[in-house]
Structure formats: C-alpha cells, structure tokens
Amino acid sequence: MMLTVAAVASLPPLPSYWACTTSESLALPFCNTALSIDQRVDDLVGRLTLAEKVAMIGPNGTLGNECADHTTGVPRLGVPQWMWLTETNTAVNSACFKPGVCATTFPGPMNMGASFNRTSWRAKGGVLGSEMRAFHNMNWQRNIGDQQHASLIAPTGFGPNINIARDPRFGRSSELPGEDEREDPLLSGTYAAEMVSGMQEKDAQGHPKMLAYLKHFTAYSVETNRGHDSYNISLHDLHETYLAQYELAFLSSGASGAMCSYNAVNGVPSCANDYVLNTLLKGKWQRDAIITTDCGAVSNLRGPPVNAPSPEHAAAWALNNGTDIEMGSDLFPNHLMSAVQKGLTTEAAITAAVRRTQRQLFTLGRFDPPTSRHTTINSTEHRQVQYEAALQGLVLLKNDAKMLPLRAGSRIAVVGPQGSAKQGLVSDYYGDEICWTDDKCHGTDCFDCIVSIAEAVSAQNVGGRTTTAKGVDVDSADTSGINLALKLAAEAEVVVLALGIDKSIEHEGIDRVDTSLPGLQESFALQVLALGKPTVLVLTNGGALAIDVLVSRAEPAPYAIVEAFNPNQIGAAALGETLFGGANRWGKLPVTMYEHAFISKKEMTDFDMSSGVGRTYRYYTGMPLYPFGFGLSYTQFHLTCQASAARRYGTPAGAANYSYACNVTNQGSISGDEVLMLYHSVGDAIRAQLDHPAPRRALIDFQRLSVVPGARASHQFELSEKDLMIVNANGEKVLYPGEHHLVFARGAAGVNDDDATFIVQA
Structure with a gap:
C-alpha cells in the first residue's frame, strides 16, 4: 500500500510560493x-x-x-x-x-x-x-x-x-x-x-x-x-x-x-x-x-x-x-x-x-491554476526502485573458491568499523533527514533507520549466530577493541570484514591526502586474515581505496572482496541479501581502483589527463588493482558478437551505420545480470599521425542484461561514424580516416577471454 500524506486533515490550498492567486x-x-x-x-x-x-x-x-x-x-x-x-x-x-x-x-x-x-x-x-x-x-x-x-x-x-x-x-x-x-x-x-x-x-x-x-x-x-x-x-x-x-x-x-x-x-x-x-x-x-x-x-x-x-x-x-x-x-x-x-x-x-x-x-506551472496535487512520498513503488538500484550497484571484485554466496545457519562474525556503522555508510548530500526525528535523536543527527551491515547479515543468517565488534575506528590509534573482535572472528566459521571511510575522511571542503585505509584498519585487517578464516572483505567508500596488501593473501582460506561504495539507507540490506545468494545482480566498477603508488606519480592539481602515467582507464598506463568495468558474478557468462555488413542510410552526411548482434549465455546454474561494454580506439596508423592525445580505449555504449541459467540474452549495438570520432587539439570532434578498433566485453576490456574485437575502416 502506498504511503502518502492523504491521511492528513487537509492539504494546503496552494503549493508553496504560488503566484496568480489574488x-x-x-x-x-x-x-x-x-x-x-x-x-x-x-x-x-x-x-x-x-x-x-x-x-x-x-x-x-x-x-x-x-x-x-x-x-x-x-x-x-x-x-x-x-x-x-x-x-x-x-x-x-x-x-x-x-x-x-x-x-x-x-x-x-x-x-x-x-x-x-x-x-x-x-x-x-x-x-x-x-x-x-x-x-x-x-x-x-x-x-x-x-x-x-x-x-x-x-x-x-x-x-x-x-x-x-x-x-x-x-x-x-x-x-x-x-x-x-x-x-x-x-x-x-x-x-x-x-x-x-x-x-x-x-x-x-x-x-x-x-x-x-x-x-x-x-x-x-x-x-x-x-x-x-x-x-x-x-x-x-x-x-x-x-x-x-x-x-x-x-x-x-x-x-x-x-x-x-x-x-x-x-x-x-x-x-x-x-x-x-x-x-x-x-x-x-x-x-x-x-x-x-x-x-x-x-x-x-x-x-x-x-x-x-x-x-x-x-x-x-x-x-x-x-x-x-x-x-x-x-x-x-x-x-x-x-x-x-x-x-x-x-x-x-x-x-x-x-x-x-x-x-x-x-x-513549471507556477503562474497557472494548480492542478497536479499528488502527495506521494516514500511509497512502496519508490522503495522498490530504491532497493532495485541498491542490488545492482554492488561490485564483486574477488571470490576465491566460490566462497560466496554464504550459507545461512552459520557462525558469522562481522568485524571492522563499518560493520555496525549507520551514519558512516552515507554519501555527501544524502539529504537533510533520512530518518524521522524523535526523542532518541534530533534532525540531521538521526540515522537509526539505516540498516547496518551487521544487521543485514544477521537478518539473512537465519538459524545461525551473528556476532559483531568494530575492532578499530575508521581513523584513530585506539587498540582497545581489537582483542574482542579477533576473539569473535576466531570463534566464527566465516568473517565479514567491513572496512572503509566515512564523511570524517572525505567530504565537501576536504580532500584526502592518502588513498589507503586510514587509522589502524589495514593492520587490523591483516590480523583478521591471519586467522585463516573464510573472509569477505566489504569496502564502503566514495573515492576508491588503495588496498594493495589486501588484494592478495597467502593463507589458503577462501577470500572474497566486495565494493559496496556508500550504501546509504537501504544498501546494506541489499548487500546482505546478495552475500547469501538471494540476489545475483552485481554491477561493474565505474572507476579505476589505482594502486597506492598512483598518488605519488600524479599530482592532484595536474588536470592533464594523458601526461605522465595518465588518468582514468582511458589514459592510465600503470597496472591498477582493478580496472574500470571490472566485476564478477556468481554464475558464468559467455559472450559472442557478430557483425552485420556496414550499410548506408539517408542522412545528409551519408554516415555509415555499423550493426553488431551480441549474445550473452548463462552457462551456470544461477540467474544473474551481466553488463556488456563497447569500447573504441583508433588504430596505430592513425595514432602515429596525431598531434594530440587519443584514449587507449573509450566506452561508447553499454547494456545491462538479465539471463536465467541455460538461456541467452541478446542486444543489438547500432553505431554510426560519430561513434568513431575523437577530440582533436582544438576541442573539435573529428573522424580520422583509417583503421578503428571496436572491443565488445563483459565489463572491463582485456580481462575475460571472450572479448570480441572488430576492425572497421572509416
């Protein structure tokens, strides 16, 4: 049932600031x-x-x-x-x-x-x-x-x-x-x-x-x-x-x-x-x-x-x-x-x-008689749109030995400063109030309605036992909570390690000076991983974190990494459902996760995208921890693409139209979503004659598809010559004659072995 304000005694006679009323x-x-x-x-x-x-x-x-x-x-x-x-x-x-x-x-x-x-x-x-x-x-x-x-x-x-x-x-x-x-x-x-x-x-x-x-x-x-x-x-x-x-x-x-x-x-x-x-x-x-x-x-x-x-x-x-x-x-x-x-x-x-x-x-209608007077706020439909978005914005970075999804009825310890955090999960400009003000909290300090990661895991772990302790703060030298957190982790069958940054570290008015985990989080994480327990590392953050030493671990126990960004109000609930296999709607990285050394190679005030090691997936020449577009799934997909003959159509410029039919097959046993990405780059001969930078590759289209086990989903990519243009030294879009490369990939290019590459002539 929709939650509206229809139950209030009366609606104001006019919307606020209305004109033409006298x-x-x-x-x-x-x-x-x-x-x-x-x-x-x-x-x-x-x-x-x-x-x-x-x-x-x-x-x-x-x-x-x-x-x-x-x-x-x-x-x-x-x-x-x-x-x-x-x-x-x-x-x-x-x-x-x-x-x-x-x-x-x-x-x-x-x-x-x-x-x-x-x-x-x-x-x-x-x-x-x-x-x-x-x-x-x-x-x-x-x-x-x-x-x-x-x-x-x-x-x-x-x-x-x-x-x-x-x-x-x-x-x-x-x-x-x-x-x-x-x-x-x-x-x-x-x-x-x-x-x-x-x-x-x-x-x-x-x-x-x-x-x-x-x-x-x-x-x-x-x-x-x-x-x-x-x-x-x-x-x-x-x-x-x-x-x-x-x-x-x-x-x-x-x-x-x-x-x-x-x-x-x-x-x-x-x-x-x-x-x-x-x-x-x-x-x-x-x-x-x-x-x-x-x-x-x-x-x-x-x-x-x-x-x-x-x-x-x-x-x-x-x-x-x-x-x-x-x-x-x-x-x-x-x-x-x-x-x-x-x-x-x-x-x-x-x-x-x-x-x-x-x-x-x-x-906007301010000077007309008011007509549309609906009062729908936070309705069932709105919450469904919100939750669907939360399910699709999580990124699975690592899943050794198919550690995920987790099994309900387990002994699970949720440790780390972001495990029980509520306010710490929000992004900048989340809103004036997320939760209703009552006697327990006031106005913008009220965050009790936010679902924490520990609460979300506990809700999904039906029949099991979920314990939680933060261990360390987001950014302090306080070690007083470490022993309890390690004890709970040692007693558990599985550990969910929730680390990250909050608005005390990044927000309007202040930039980060370091991209690594602040405070004692990294050393605490290494202590948890040394226990040899199957561990899920969950990251919450706005700007990407440099977790170099946590990406790989020598211990044989299964290990998974999930990027959850800023879950805000309901995102942790979607995370909990996903960790236990109730959903397989993973997304892809919308940014490059650089290694820690990046910040010493590129000054923050350098706005040149291609100088030095470059910036973003388009120009970065280093080896990131995870590239733009990266993301795994609980199931296995396979991509095939086929080109149609280039054909002309009746535009004044007579631009060529290129058509590609791509199919994604779900070869696993779990329904899931996959994201197809289409990248463009100019050929070496074109690149050699340029007097300006050209991206190593650049995204020109994408499509998200849902596929049930054993089935195939299709998408037709339609391109014109404008999709092959790049920006010249004068800031103009130019189509350079010669060889152009198109790469169709399941997310990041060059990661999976089923990328489909085509060469077209302009």
Missing part, C-alpha cells in the same frame, strides 16, 4: 493562461522596476538561508518569493513529514553508476521528481537549521553532480557516478540524461514535475583552496573530459541549467566564463538554460585569480559572462544597480537573466 493579479495578462508563455513572461518582466528585477536574481538573507537562495518576490503583482536550492543528488533534501514518510534516499551515486542501468537511473529521477513536487504541494520544508521555518521546498532541484571522478583523493567523490567522460560520455553523461529526464517528466497539463540543474559546471575536482584555484587545461582535455558529459545531458534531456563551479579554468572563474557559459552552454546546447553560482562564488571574484577591484565589478563580471542567479553572497542585490550606473553592465543584461529565470517558472 483577484488583482488574475486580472493581469501574465496570469492569463490563454496567452503563450512568451507573451506572459514579456508582460510580467515589462512591469518590473530595475530594483525589482535585481531582487529576483540574488539572495535576500532576511527571507532565509542565503545559500538556499531565497529571492525576493513582487508583492504588488501577487508574485511571492522563491527558494531556488533544494539538493537532489541522492534524495530530495527535506525534513521528514512524519514517521515512515521521509524522502526516498538512494544509494550513493557511485553505486548508481556501477549498475550501468539506464532504466534504473531514469526511475530514480522519476522518484525524485515526484517527491519534489509532493513536498512542494504540501508546503513542506527543508531541514537546514534555524532557517528551516522559511525554507519551504520549491521544485527547482540541484543534482545530479556529474563532475568527473578524476582523482580518488577528491573530497566529493561520493557525490559522483564515475570516471568515464569522453566525446561520447556513456557513463556520467548518460546517467545525467536519464536521471534528468525522469526528474522533468511532464504531467497531464504539460508541466514538468520539477526543474533539474546539473552540478558543478565545470572541471571541479579539488577542494583545497576552492574558490580561488585555477587549473591549466588544454582545449582537448576541456572538451573531451570536462565538458562532454554536460553537453550530452543538456542535448539529450533538456536539463534546465547548471550550477557553475568554484574553480577557474586557465585563469577564468567558471561563474564568469563567457566561453563556457555563453558560447557553449547557452549558445550551442540550451539557449534558455539558467546558470546559478555555487554558494558565495560571486564574492569569491574579489580574490584570486581575478581580484575584482570592487563588488560592482565582481557582480557585473558574473552577470555579463553568463551567470543568471547569485547564491550565497549578496553582490547582485546590493551592487548590480550601481554597476549599471557605473557602466559596468546594463539593465538589458539584468532583464535577460530575469526573463530566463521567470520563463522557467512559467513552464
């Missing part, structure tokens, strides 16, 4: 639904004074949290204030409505990326869009401290965050879906396109459930000195790695806009970058896109690298170069009018920004 405003043309949206927008904007326009594109701190960006309304026209920022990366950031009715919190984005499942990504977006609109209909609020009474949710959501997972040390890695971006960014770009499409689904009246804005545009992957940092990035790397995922998301899903990032590219801050914001995004991808700053980014312009000489200069630079709305600082509302008077910007530029912002709110 008799005076209803008599005005902008409230006339018989007119076109552009006519209505023109009428509204034409009635505004310059002061009113300026107040609509910057925060008013007297209305609420400045980073949440409460912009001033126009009471004389019946237009209320608006709160722009509600985070929607993993859940709709909100206070719980009542027990059992909190926003649906999905597994961390790395888990989502690991599924390589377009359907799951779109379904997640659909859930977030529905719940965002429901909270808006209910006049419900975010939970952001003392200001929460004023922070009623409006359906303008910020997320997904699709910055590249360029370096595992990045403090915000837990917010990202993976590392694959290129001229056809088939992981992060497709993830965003599907998720945004679900978020912005339209109702019967043609109104999107919400407006979705991408984060953080662009080349943002360092926390140290953020807001005043600048990185040298070639046009090749900029277009191949740092822009491509955004281009795909805007062109494929019609994302409503983006939040510009704190950093600068080649000395030009992202929130005042005419080339990125105006020439590319608004000029080529989405003309009506809204650009909001990250919190305080306009005030940051007063400092390095540009050192704006006055607040007026900073505000004008941001506005003139593509920013529409300021968040977190008040230079727009306090200094844009004087910037106009000083000739630094124009009223026309302000009007254009206001028109873009208000036009989007008209498409």
Whole structure:
C-alpha cells in the first residue's frame, strides 16, 4: 500500500510560493493562461522596476538561508518569493513529514553508476521528481537549521553532480557516478540524461514535475583552496573530459541549467566564463538554460585569480559572462544597480537573466491554476526502485573458491568499523533527514533507520549466530577493541570484514591526502586474515581505496572482496541479501581502483589527463588493482558478437551505420545480470599521425542484461561514424580516416577471454 500524506486533515490550498492567486493579479495578462508563455513572461518582466528585477536574481538573507537562495518576490503583482536550492543528488533534501514518510534516499551515486542501468537511473529521477513536487504541494520544508521555518521546498532541484571522478583523493567523490567522460560520455553523461529526464517528466497539463540543474559546471575536482584555484587545461582535455558529459545531458534531456563551479579554468572563474557559459552552454546546447553560482562564488571574484577591484565589478563580471542567479553572497542585490550606473553592465543584461529565470517558472506551472496535487512520498513503488538500484550497484571484485554466496545457519562474525556503522555508510548530500526525528535523536543527527551491515547479515543468517565488534575506528590509534573482535572472528566459521571511510575522511571542503585505509584498519585487517578464516572483505567508500596488501593473501582460506561504495539507507540490506545468494545482480566498477603508488606519480592539481602515467582507464598506463568495468558474478557468462555488413542510410552526411548482434549465455546454474561494454580506439596508423592525445580505449555504449541459467540474452549495438570520432587539439570532434578498433566485453576490456574485437575502416 502506498504511503502518502492523504491521511492528513487537509492539504494546503496552494503549493508553496504560488503566484496568480489574488483577484488583482488574475486580472493581469501574465496570469492569463490563454496567452503563450512568451507573451506572459514579456508582460510580467515589462512591469518590473530595475530594483525589482535585481531582487529576483540574488539572495535576500532576511527571507532565509542565503545559500538556499531565497529571492525576493513582487508583492504588488501577487508574485511571492522563491527558494531556488533544494539538493537532489541522492534524495530530495527535506525534513521528514512524519514517521515512515521521509524522502526516498538512494544509494550513493557511485553505486548508481556501477549498475550501468539506464532504466534504473531514469526511475530514480522519476522518484525524485515526484517527491519534489509532493513536498512542494504540501508546503513542506527543508531541514537546514534555524532557517528551516522559511525554507519551504520549491521544485527547482540541484543534482545530479556529474563532475568527473578524476582523482580518488577528491573530497566529493561520493557525490559522483564515475570516471568515464569522453566525446561520447556513456557513463556520467548518460546517467545525467536519464536521471534528468525522469526528474522533468511532464504531467497531464504539460508541466514538468520539477526543474533539474546539473552540478558543478565545470572541471571541479579539488577542494583545497576552492574558490580561488585555477587549473591549466588544454582545449582537448576541456572538451573531451570536462565538458562532454554536460553537453550530452543538456542535448539529450533538456536539463534546465547548471550550477557553475568554484574553480577557474586557465585563469577564468567558471561563474564568469563567457566561453563556457555563453558560447557553449547557452549558445550551442540550451539557449534558455539558467546558470546559478555555487554558494558565495560571486564574492569569491574579489580574490584570486581575478581580484575584482570592487563588488560592482565582481557582480557585473558574473552577470555579463553568463551567470543568471547569485547564491550565497549578496553582490547582485546590493551592487548590480550601481554597476549599471557605473557602466559596468546594463539593465538589458539584468532583464535577460530575469526573463530566463521567470520563463522557467512559467513552464513549471507556477503562474497557472494548480492542478497536479499528488502527495506521494516514500511509497512502496519508490522503495522498490530504491532497493532495485541498491542490488545492482554492488561490485564483486574477488571470490576465491566460490566462497560466496554464504550459507545461512552459520557462525558469522562481522568485524571492522563499518560493520555496525549507520551514519558512516552515507554519501555527501544524502539529504537533510533520512530518518524521522524523535526523542532518541534530533534532525540531521538521526540515522537509526539505516540498516547496518551487521544487521543485514544477521537478518539473512537465519538459524545461525551473528556476532559483531568494530575492532578499530575508521581513523584513530585506539587498540582497545581489537582483542574482542579477533576473539569473535576466531570463534566464527566465516568473517565479514567491513572496512572503509566515512564523511570524517572525505567530504565537501576536504580532500584526502592518502588513498589507503586510514587509522589502524589495514593492520587490523591483516590480523583478521591471519586467522585463516573464510573472509569477505566489504569496502564502503566514495573515492576508491588503495588496498594493495589486501588484494592478495597467502593463507589458503577462501577470500572474497566486495565494493559496496556508500550504501546509504537501504544498501546494506541489499548487500546482505546478495552475500547469501538471494540476489545475483552485481554491477561493474565505474572507476579505476589505482594502486597506492598512483598518488605519488600524479599530482592532484595536474588536470592533464594523458601526461605522465595518465588518468582514468582511458589514459592510465600503470597496472591498477582493478580496472574500470571490472566485476564478477556468481554464475558464468559467455559472450559472442557478430557483425552485420556496414550499410548506408539517408542522412545528409551519408554516415555509415555499423550493426553488431551480441549474445550473452548463462552457462551456470544461477540467474544473474551481466553488463556488456563497447569500447573504441583508433588504430596505430592513425595514432602515429596525431598531434594530440587519443584514449587507449573509450566506452561508447553499454547494456545491462538479465539471463536465467541455460538461456541467452541478446542486444543489438547500432553505431554510426560519430561513434568513431575523437577530440582533436582544438576541442573539435573529428573522424580520422583509417583503421578503428571496436572491443565488445563483459565489463572491463582485456580481462575475460571472450572479448570480441572488430576492425572497421572509416
């Protein structure tokens, strides 16, 4: 049965911040639904004074949290204030409505990326869009401290965050879906396109459930000195790695806009970058896109690298170069009018920004009679989408002697600091509240509803005995708990060793300096493994961990390794079911797991993707612990692919169309999921003539398939010549004539012996 708020005494008469509700405003043309949206927008904007326009594109701190960006309304026209920022990366950031009715919190984005499942990504977006609109209909609020009474949710959501997972040390890695971006960014770009499409689904009246804005545009992957940092990035790397995922998301899903990032590219801050914001995004991808700053980014312009000489200069630079709305600082509302008077910007530029912002709110239905008033939060259907996503985002890295699945009725010890952790399992931007606040906990400190790994294992180990002790902390020198944990492990038949990092180690504002397990975790793990017990190592983390000494072990006992990323609310339950064989829905690594030495070979501030040892699977020349796309299963699959003859079709360019039929056979006795990945690389002759880097290989398509024992599942890959293009030194996509290689693989290329390789001529 669906959990909705239909049982409350009454629904508020209007959604929060609704306009065109007074008799005076209803008599005005902008409230006339018989007119076109552009006519209505023109009428509204034409009635505004310059002061009113300026107040609509910057925060008013007297209305609420400045980073949440409460912009001033126009009471004389019946237009209320608006709160722009509600985070929607993993859940709709909100206070719980009542027990059992909190926003649906999905597994961390790395888990989502690991599924390589377009359907799951779109379904997640659909859930977030529905719940965002429901909270808006209910006049419900975010939970952001003392200001929460004023922070009623409006359906303008910020997320997904699709910055590249360029370096595992990045403090915000837990917010990202993976590392694959290129001229056809088939992981992060497709993830965003599907998720945004679900978020912005339209109702019967043609109104999107919400407006979705991408984060953080662009080349943002360092926390140290953020807001005043600048990185040298070639046009090749900029277009191949740092822009491509955004281009795909805007062109494929019609994302409503983006939040510009704190950093600068080649000395030009992202929130005042005419080339990125105006020439590319608004000029080529989405003309009506809204650009909001990250919190305080306009005030940051007063400092390095540009050192704006006055607040007026900073505000004008941001506005003139593509920013529409300021968040977190008040230079727009306090200094844009004087910037106009000083000739630094124009009223026309302000009007254009206001028109873009208000036009989007008209498409949202804010100025129409309210129609869709659903109140569905955390329904049975939403929880099913959440749980399915959790099952598909786990990655099996090792399974010696088929140690997994585990047998119920066993003596199992769950040890390690992440075994009993709850808050420690969450990713950044998990939401304002996951669990209902009661007498036992308060607000954002309430995590009791999260399923721990130990609880999940105990629930599955029916008829057995499950004990737990953390042994060591995530990051401390405290040895007082080690003896008890080792005792429990020695008494057990099987050990589940839960290690990893939490938000004390990686989070917004701080990067990791080391990728190894912090504190005493590694030495404790070696003590546990020395017991010679069958052991399952479960890793929970955002950024990848360097577990070099734990990948192999000399002891003969069976050993398995599972990457669980950030399970968040329900992921541990999915892990428990999977460990005991109730599900075989494993995903694939969305990142490269580098060896520990990587951090000494590549400076974190080096944004060049191909220099030195390179970065990501596309350019890395070293030997990773586990490559991008790697992942095992409880069953055995076999891949075969067959090429159809290249054929021409009637496009103006006459581009060739290549077709490949691939079959995956389940040769084992367990149903399971497999992910097919298609990689492209140019031949040696082409590579020899290039004056720019070319990826060693790059993902250009993928497909997740479910196959029952003894059966075969098929997928047809259809390619055109654009799939063979690579980015040149000028940032342009080019098809080089000559030999191109296509590799079809079950995940990582070069790992299984059934990869199918084809050579095509362009």
